[in-house]
Amino acid sequence: MQLFDVYPLYDVTPVSAKGIVVTDDKGQEYLDFYGGHAVISIGHSHPHYVKRIKDQLDKIGFYSNAVQNPIQEELAQKLGKLSDCENYNLFLCNSGAEANENALKMASFITGNSRIVAFKNSFHGRTSAAVAATDNASINAPINKQQQVTFLALDDSDGLEMELNKGDVCAVIIEAIQGVGGLDEPSTTFYQNIASLCKEHKVVLIADEVQSGYGRSGKFFGFQHHNIEPDIISIAKGMGNGFPVGGILLHEDIKASHGLLGTTFGGNHLACAASLAVPEVIEDENLIENAAKLGVYFNRKAKEIPQVKRVKGRGLMLGPEFDFEVGSLRKKMIYDYHLFTGGAKDKYVLRILPALNITEKDIDTFFEALKAALH
Numbered sequence: 001m002q003l004f005d006v007y008p009l010y011d012v013t014p015v016s017a018k019g020i021v022v023t024d025d026k027g028q029e030y031l032d033f034y035g036g037h038a039v040i041s042i043g044h045s046h047p048h049y050v051k052r053i054k055d056q057l058d059k060i061g062f063y064s065n066a067v068q069n070p071i072q073e074e075l076a077q078k079l080g081k082l083s084d085c086e087n088y089n090l091f092l093c094n095s096g097a098e099a100n101e102n103a104l105k106m107a108s109f110i111t112g113n114s115r116i117v118a119f120k121n122s123f124h125g126r127t128s129a130a131v132a133a134t135d136n137a138s139i140n141a142p143i144n145k146q147q148q149v150t151f152l153a154l155d156d157s158d159g160l161e162m163e164l165n166k167g168d169v170c171a172v173i174i175e176a177i178q179g180v181g182g183l184d185e186p187s188t189t190f191y192q193n194i195a196s197l198c199k200e201h202k203v204v205l206i207a208d209e210v211q212s213g214y215g216r217s218g219k220f221f222g223f224q225h226h227n228i229e230p231d232i233i234s235i236a237k238g239m240g241n242g243f244p245v246g247g248i249l250l251h252e253d254i255k256a257s258h259g260l261l262g263t264t265f266g267g268n269h270l271a272c273a274a275s276l277a278v279p280e281v282i283e284d285e286n287l288i289e290n291a292a293k294l295g296v297y298f299n300r301k302a303k304e305i306p307q308v309k310r311v312k313g314r315g316l317m318l319g320p321e322f323d324f325e326v327g328s329l330r331k332k333m334i335y336d337y338h339l340f341t342g343g344a345k346d347k348y349v350l351r352i353l354p355a356l357n358i359t360e361k362d363i364d365t366f367f368e369a370l371k372a373a374l375h
Contacts, residue, residue, distance in 0.1 A: 010334055017044030020355050020362060022340065033366055034340040038179065038211045038317065038353040041238030042281040049241055049277040056273035064264060071272040079249075082279045083220040088233065088249035092267030096210035096236030097125025099246040100173065102261055103232045104129040106250065107171035107204035109260060115148040117163050117172045117203075121181030121345055122151070124173060124208055133173055135181070136345070154178075154186045157193040164201040171204045176222020179211035179353075182346025183312035183319025191226035204231045210246070211317065214238035215282055215356055218292030218315030225314065238356075243274035287356035291315040297360055298352070301367045307374055318352040319344065326350050329373060337369035 013025040020043060022030045032040065042049060056071075063069070072092060080086040093099055108114055118124070118133040125131060131140055132147030148168075152159045163169060172194055177185045186194075198205040207230035212222035216238060219225055223233075231254065236246035246266075265271070282288060295315040302308045302320055312319040322329070325347040333339045342351030354362070 010331075012334065019043045019045075020358055028338060030334070030338045030340055031362065031365060031369075032340045033352050033354045034342040035238075035353045035355055036242070037237065037342065038216060039237045039240075039242055040355050041214050041216070042241050042278055042285075042287065043355040043357050044242075046241070046277070046281055048281055048284075049274065052273045052277035052280075053243070053270060056269055059269070061270050062265075062268045065262070065267060069267065069269065069272070071269055071276070072267045075272045075276050078276060078279050082283055083249075084224075085221075085233070085249055087252045089252060089254075090247055090249055091261055092245070092247045092271070093263050094244050094266050094271075095125070095246045096208075096234065097127040097130045097246075098263070098266075099210065099234035099236050099248050100124045100130040100133070100206070100208060101127045103206045103234050103248050104133065104171055104173065106232060106248070106254065106256065106261070107206060109256065110204055110254065111170040111202065113168050113170035113203075115150065115166075115168045115170060117150050117152060117160065117169055119174055119178075119186075120151050120153050121178055121184065122173075122175060122208075123178070123180035123345075124175075125210075154184060155190045157190055157197075160194065161197055164197050164203055167201075169201070169203050171206050172198055173206040173208055175208045175210075176212040176225070177217060177313050177317050179317070179351065180345055182344040182349045183317070183351065185222075185313065186226075188226045191223065191228050195228040195230075198231070206230060206232045206234065208234050210234055210236045211353075214278065215288035215291050216315055216317045216353070217313075218288065218295055220288060222314070222317075239278060240271060240274045241278050243271055245271040245275050282356065285357055290358075291356045294358060294360065294363060298363055301363060304367070305370065305374070312349065313352075316352070316354055316356055316358070319346075319349040320352065321346070321349050324348070332373045333369060337373055339366065339369045 014022045015025050016023045020032045076090040122135045124133045132144045207223045209221045233249040302311045309321045
């Protein structure tokens, strides 16, 4: 048997990693400015993270959600306090797609409606409703297209009001900063219009923080830059620093009967141990403040590169936009200068998603490599 061929792979085989340095099977070191799709939030093999998981594994690695699991409560309390979202309740699952799937299911349950409003260039996952709300026809199978989804342009307040006036929308789902789409961000005015209109029409507002959450934008959640309060917040990626975990935060006003949501592996002991280590390190090392500060520093350094038109995004969720398509540049950065970056649907944008504990020196090294690759 062979692996099903779904990924276009670079010819690099990582075998170990520490901090933001990844080492391949030939001993070559790479600087990781991508974090495996924004997953590595506190650096590879952080000692506190490793100890948390090992200590938990020595006790119990897994049991189902049919029994008490106090570590889930500990995680909920820690997350609520650090994120300033103590008026939410946590449901744990396994991935960002599953988080958004459950968020959309809850919205439909609450409202009795089935239509979703999403936004152009969005990405919310690859499960049924999540992929239907993703603006990418190439990954949307016919069975997914049975979902009722309307896509609007970012900042189209008039279009949003028109759709909500129809009375059949269950949810508006939006990324604080569009990751896969190319690091575009709605304006504060639009965010506040969404919140107001959703409240007026009793539509559930879902903030997809799968990529922008956990301090990456310079606040714990990206929507917090805009002074709104979503009904549901979806989380994953940086939540577990590489351990598969996801969840939704549901506003305390939202109720559901037992059994409406469920999962076999979600919230297992090892996942919770990993997910507790992350906010502990974020808090102890002031990583949210570091992300905000280094985002400013990155922008300043980018102004030295004539080919960079602008830098989209915030904090350490950044998208330098070039005056040419960046596919070849990404390959050159990997093979010639040993530095990982990410691509986006917008072919002119590099996605920069390093661990939140990088330094100014790391950013200097990135720009030295970038300057060399551009000449």
